[in-house]
Amino acid sequence: MDHLGDKPSLLACNLVCRSWAPRSKCLLLDLMVCHPVPLVAHGGFGAIACAVPDPFQGNGGTIYGAKDGIYRGIKDGSRLRLLSIHDVSQIKILPGLNLVLCLAGGTFMTMSLSALNSGNCQDSAITRISKHVFCFTVYRSTVTGESHRVCALKTSSLSGTLKVYNVSNNNQVSTLVPALELYIPLETYSVRFLSQTRLVAAIKKGFAVQGGFEMVDLITAETQSLLDPDDPSPLDLAHKKVKPRTVFRVDTVFLVCYDKLAFYIDCRGIRPLNKVVLRWTQPVHAFALHQPYILAFCERCMEVWNIETGEMAQKIQGPYHLLNTPESGEKVLGLSLLSGEITEIVFRAHASLNS
Numbered sequence: 001m002d003h004l005g006d007k008p009s010l011l012a013c014n015l016v017c018r019s020w021a022p023r024s025k026c027l028l029l030d031l032m033v034c035h036p037v038p039l040v041a042h043g044g045f046g047a048i049a050c051a052v053p054d055p056f057q058g059n060g061g062t063i064y065g066a067k068d069g070i071y072r073g074i075k076d077g078s079r080l081r082l083l084s085i086h087d088v089s090q091i092k093i094l095p096g097l098n099l100v101l102c103l104a105g106g107t108f109m110t111m112s113l114s115a116l117n118s119g120n121c122q123d124s125a126i127t128r129i130s131k132h133v134f135c136f137t138v139y140r141s142t143v144t145g146e147s148h149r150v151c152a153l154k155t156s157s158l159s160g161t162l163k164v165y166n167v168s169n170n171n172q173v174s175t176l177v178p179a180l181e182l183y184i185p186l187e188t189y190s191v192r193f194l195s196q197t198r199l200v201a202a203i204k205k206g207f208a209v210q211g212g213f214e215m216v217d218l219i220t221a222e223t224q225s226l227l228d229p230d231d232p233s234p235l236d237l238a239h240k241k242v243k244p245r246t247v248f249r250v251d252t253v254f255l256v257c258y259d260k261l262a263f264y265i266d267c268r269g270i271r272p273l274n275k276v277v278l279r280w281t282q283p284v285h286a287f288a289l290h291q292p293y294i295l296a297f298c299e300r301c302m303e304v305w306n307i308e309t310g311e312m313a314q315k316i317q318g319p320y321h322l323l324n325t326p327e328s329g330e331k332v333l334g335l336s337l338l339s340g341e342i343t344e345i346v347f348r349a350h351a352s353l354n355s
Contacts, residue, residue: 007031014320033293033304033313034348036320036334038341040073042066051323051333051342055095056117061334062342063116064323064326065102069117073342083121087312092138092325094148099174101150108133108152110176129176130154130163139193140327150176151199153191157354160188160201164218180218192246194254200226202244209234212244213256226256228269237263237277246321255294255307259283262294273284276310286322288332290347295332302334302345 001013001023010031014024029035039060042048046067054061060075065088073078090103098113108129115125132154139149148167153160161183165176187204194200199216211234213226226247227234227257234256238244242258249255253264253272260283264275282298289295293313296303297320304314320334323342 001027030348032348034290034295034316034345035251036316036318036336036343037346038336038339038343039075040077040079041339041341042071042073042079048323048335048340048342050091051335052091052093053331055093055113060344063091063093064342065089065104072119080119082116082119087333090135092136094140094167096173096343097169097174098172099167101138103136104134106133107131110174112174116217129165134188135190137190137192137325139196141196143196146196149179149193149196151193153188154202155188157187159186160184160191160203162188162191162199162201162216164199180221182201182216182221182223184214184223189244190246194247194249200247201244204308205244211238211256211257212242213247222224226254226269227265228255231270233273233334234263234265234269234271237261245284246287248291248308249286250291255285255289256295257287259285278305278306278307278310280305281312281315286323288326288345290326290332290345291328293347295322295345297334317320 006200010024010028013020017346036254038195039062048064048066051062051064062335064071064073069081069085070083085104088106089093092101100111100113100116102109110127111125115121130152133152134155134170136150136152141148142290150162150165152163164180166179168175168177189202191199191201197218201214203214205212206325211227214223215226216223242260245257247254249254253266262278263271265271280296284296284298286297287294290305292308294305294307300319302316302320303312306313319337323335326332334343336343
């Protein structure tokens with residue numbers, strides 16, 4: 001069994017007899033790309049909606065948002081409510097700027113991380129930025145002297161409004177400074193930074209929309225289709241029956257993700273002929289990129305796909321809800337809908353590309 005090295009053979013060995021099962025299961029575990037590890041159960045009064053790794057607690061500590069507030073969860077099962085607030089749906093922490101971004105009850109707000117960490121965050125310490133916000137996204141700059149950016153999305157059945165802010169850090173007090181406001185005359189599902197000056201919005205496809213994604217230039221305030229309307233290749237893939245989800249930048253190209261498939265385009269919006277197409281086995285509602293893999297969150301399972309080969313590497317049974325929008329190197333946190341536990345999706349460092 002130690003020399004087999006392939007999943008079908010080991011699965012067959014696992015069914016031979018009881019004495020073969022332990023070793024075959026151990027070898028099968030080594031072939032897995034990733035596995036879910038429960039961190040903490042909630043036990044509060046409201047469902048968990050979002051979570052981020054706790055910058056003050058290692059070993060599986062999390063800060064998470066629920067219907068009744070913001071909590072600190074410890075791996076030993078204990079928890080502490082840091083802030084009593086209704087309907088927390090999104091949290092993002094910028095530890096280096098002592099800043100917490102939070103969306104609760106449709107209100108986009110900020111507070112200092114030190115105030116939240118104290119467990120005694122007063123209402124006077126909270127800065128409410130905007131109401132009726134659907135979601136927000138963050139661009140973390142790696143260039144010296146360049147500010148981080150935040151974009152808050154307001155959406156309706158007829159339009160979307162993007163409000164872009166620069167993060168200012170003066171005298172250890174971080175604030176959001178309005179930079180730009182843009183209007184999109186179609187229902188907008190999500191928004192994501194491609195760079196410090198470029199955004200991509202997933203929108204409801206209309207007559208003039210190619211593929212459901214609009215790219216926004218934050219310097220000129222102009223918008224244009226992310227996909228090249230003169231290249232029929234990606235447009236044939238992005239037919240009317242798929243829903244746009246999000247876009248990831250992968251080196252010099254972009255991975256365009258829909259609920260039923262994903263494919264690559266270059267900076268001109270043209271699909272390279274030598275790039276793969278990923279076709280999910282079930283409709284997907286959320287994605288997390290962990291190169292060279294992408295996690296596709298479906299209704300009843302998680303699918304792990306290799307974005308270089310276009311093959312599904314693993315399927316994790318059970319419904320999970322993605323709790324954060326991890327950037328490169330960050331933990332992927334999900335909520336197990338069966339157990340109610342916050343779960344980290346742990347990738348094996350030695351997982352091969354062909355596992």
